[in-house]
Amino acid sequence: MSLRIVVTVKYVPDATGDRHFAEDLTVDRDDVDGLLSELDEYAVEQALQIKEAADGDAEITVLTVGPEDANDALRKALSMGADKAVHVEDDDLHGTDALGTSLVLAKALEHVGYDLVISGMASTDGGMGVVPAMLAERLGVPQVTLLSEVKVEDGKVTGRRDGDAASEQLEAALPAVVSVTDQSGEARYPSFKGIMAAKKKPVESLDLSDLGIDADEVGLEGSWTTVDEAAERPARTAGTIVKDEGEGGKQLAEFLASQKFI
Amino acid sequence: MAEVLVYVDHVDGAVRKPTLELLTLARRIGEPVAVHLGAGADTAAATLAEYGAVKVLAADAAEFADYLVAPKVDALEAAYRAVSPAAVLVPSSAEGKEIAARLAVRIGSGIITDAVDLEAGDEGPVATQSVFAAAFTTKSRVTKGTPVITVKPNSAAPEAAPAAGTVEQLAVSFGEKSTGTKVVSRTPRESTGRPELTEAAIVVSGGRGVNGAENFPVIEALADSLGAAVGASRAAVDAGWYPHTNQVGQTGKSVSPQLYIAAGISGAIQHRAGMQTSKTIVAINKDAEAPIFELVDYGVVGDLFAVVPQLTDEIKSRKG
Ligand SMILES: Cc1cc2nc3c(=O)[nH]c(=O)nc-3n(C[C@H](O)[C@H](O)[C@H](O)COP(=O)(O)OP(=O)(O)OC[C@H]3O[C@@H](n4cnc5c(N)ncnc54)[C@H](O)[C@@H]3O)c2cc1C
Numbered sequence A: 001m002s003l004r005i006v007v008t009v010k011y012v013p014d015a016t017g018d019r020h021f022a023e024d025l026t027v028d029r030d031d032v033d034g035l036l037s038e039l040d041e042y043a044v045e046q047a048l049q050i051k052e053a054a055d056g057d058a059e060i061t062v063l064t065v066g067p068e069d070a071n072d073a074l075r076k077a078l079s080m081g082a083d084k085a086v087h088v089e090d091d092d093l094h095g096t097d098a099l100g101t102s103l104v105l106a107k108a109l110e111h112v113g114y115d116l117v118i119s120g121m122a123s124t125d126g127g128m129g130v131v132p133a134m135l136a137e138r139l140g141v142p143q144v145t146l147l148s149e150v151k152v153e154d155g156k157v158t159g160r161r162d163g164d165a166a167s168e169q170l171e172a173a174l175p176a177v178v179s180v181t182d183q184s185g186e187a188r189y190p191s192f193k194g195i196m197a198a199k200k201k202p203v204e205s206l207d208l209s210d211l212g213i214d215a216d217e218v219g220l221e222g223s224w225t226t227v228d229e230a231a232e233r234p235a236r237t238a239g240t241i242v243k244d245e246g247e248g249g250k251q252l253a254e255f256l257a258s259q260k261f262i
Numbered sequence B: 001m002a003e004v005l006v007y008v009d010h011v012d013g014a015v016r017k018p019t020l021e022l023l024t025l026a027r028r029i030g031e032p033v034a035v036h037l038g039a040g041a042d043t044a045a046a047t048l049a050e051y052g053a054v055k056v057l058a059a060d061a062a063e064f065a066d067y068l069v070a071p072k073v074d075a076l077e078a079a080y081r082a083v084s085p086a087a088v089l090v091p092s093s094a095e096g097k098e099i100a101a102r103l104a105v106r107i108g109s110g111i112i113t114d115a116v117d118l119e120a121g122d123e124g125p126v127a128t129q130s131v132f133a134a135a136f137t138t139k140s141r142v143t144k145g146t147p148v149i150t151v152k153p154n155s156a157a158p159e160a161a162p163a164a165g166t167v168e169q170l171a172v173s174f175g176e177k178s179t180g181t182k183v184v185s186r187t188p189r190e191s192t193g194r195p196e197l198t199e200a201a202i203v204v205s206g207g208r209g210v211n212g213a214e215n216f217p218v219i220e221a222l223a224d225s226l227g228a229a230v231g232a233s234r235a236a237v238d239a240g241w242y243p244h245t246n247q248v249g250q251t252g253k254s255v256s257p258q259l260y261i262a263a264g265i266s267g268a269i270q271h272r273a274g275m276q277t278s279k280t281i282v283a284i285n286k287d288a289e290a291p292i293f294e295l296v297d298y299g300v301v302g303d304l305f306a307v308v309p310q311l312t313d314e315i316k317s318r319k320g
């Protein structure tokens, strides 16, 4: 049977835009353009490479939990080459935290069916880097995360995890949850053909009731966490800037000494 | 007084500095109980006690090294069941966040990651986070279950507060599902003899402006004159000039030292995400318009190959 790969992708506000919070202290998604979290492109890329290595004997589904516009993120992934998409969308999801998001994703993964889940290393907005581990925990399958190299063969996933203290070679039987880093290999650009083909690829839409989730388990109300305050960091007071006229290093040393660093 | 679990990050019993910071923060909320997994608990206990651990729950088993993450979650869960703590604090390393995440799911608790400060509050601990590449500061709380909070290195100055630090063995049984991901081999990183990037008081980073691996010794020499760690931008890492473990930024390490020196780095948002909470920021860049200058306390517009060596020499001569 062909390998069922599901890539989890998040729709995020553009990091180069002026990101801020809405009145309810959730991310303001109205004033900044949204896009597919760049780090999830690496996950889509690895899924495509695994499919290619299996001579095409795999089906890639991209899955997102997010607002209506998150459809853009799905389209991008489809235009890169994924086969189909699943969009979990429900007004009651507004303000869901990591525990809630992982609950919804886990239910959706069970609904879709999977042999291999591939996630990004972290989103570019929340950036917690926790959802893949939570998915493995919820699904009761091996966690093979933060890989900079990944391979699937004979019902097993193997890969290299570059940690702080050591580089580890990991191995687990499928089904499993994998996450890949931005060291795993540049993501491809969608081709014109890919973009056209994506328009015809199926996008399934699911809401909470389809997944058997109660509204009070998710959203702002159902959150396990709350944000009490969000304040813009005061602008740093303008520093001293000097032009090097031959003494720049010495002037800098003088500054460091005045701050007691030397 | 309520107990607070502190997950110990150590190398064979040598406790790493972020754990001492966690013990210090834990004391604001309750009595720290340390959880030490792997070898060296007796060695670690002395240090943990010095920084306020009333108890050290210790477990050693081959599973911790042979399988990824999940066995450590089993142990931390066992400690949680034994203690019924007011909060669980874990260092914000990549692995620490994964351990905390799985524990939170298991015990049905909320999680806050990458806290940069922690205070006691009427409704439980209040965590400060620095978000959107440090453009915003938020205060958050866990509202369901026992707060699980990961704390970034350099979030507090470790303060000694001697306590008993009695070592107790923690009984852990490993679930079948916890041994699913085998660590087939492990290649330890070679030590550079320099401070750990995330823990260092001073970080000196080089970017694309360094223009080649062969020039990085210029950055290293400055770092060594200050006893600093060496960082690099992604451009420098992607070019193969410096190891990825030294990358500072969104997809590298997040650092918060007393002093950050950026040489030949433009200051892209993803780089800022990893260094903007540094106390004092200094940059050397030949382009006066480089965005990094918006962040600096002191900036030198000039060629790093002239400025950095002069600075290094001056530091050396001042230090005698
Ligand atoms: C600034 C900020 C701070 C936050 N702090 C907290 C906090 O401390 N505690 C908390 O519980 N919540 C927090 N949240 C909310 C949290 O970010 C979201 O609930 C989010 O969906 C999960 O966390 P993440 O985006 O950090 O995911 P990460 O764990 O960083 O994401 C890793 C991978 O999981 C997958 N993934 C994540 N979200 C989705 C999704 N919606 N759809 C599909 N795939 C997905 C992607 O593959 C992604 O690459 C915060 C949000 C923001 C914007």
Ligand SMILES: Cc1cc2nc3c(=O)[nH]c(=O)nc-3n(C[C@H](O)[C@H](O)[C@H](O)COP(=O)(O)OP(=O)(O)OC[C@H]3O[C@@H](n4cnc5c(N)ncnc54)[C@H](O)[C@@H]3O)c2cc1C
Pocket: A038, A039, A124, A182, B206, B207, B208, B209, B210, B232, B233, B234, B235, B236, B247, B248, B249, B250, B251, B252, B253, B263, B264, B265, B266, B267, B268, B269, B270, B271, B274, B284, B285, B286, B287, B290, B302, B303, B304, B305
């Ligand atoms: C999803 C994602 C994640 C990312 N994560 C990270 C990350 O973790 N860390 C990171 O750093 N980047 C990250 N980036 C990349 C980031 O966007 C920038 O491309 C990168 O930081 C640029 O590195 P740089 O400043 O060294 O290079 P450049 O932007 O090319 O800047 C080089 C600077 O050096 C100066 N210069 C050149 N020669 C000299 C000289 N002789 N003397 C003095 N100055 C000189 C130039 O004026 C210029 O300002 C990420 C990007 C994406 C999309």
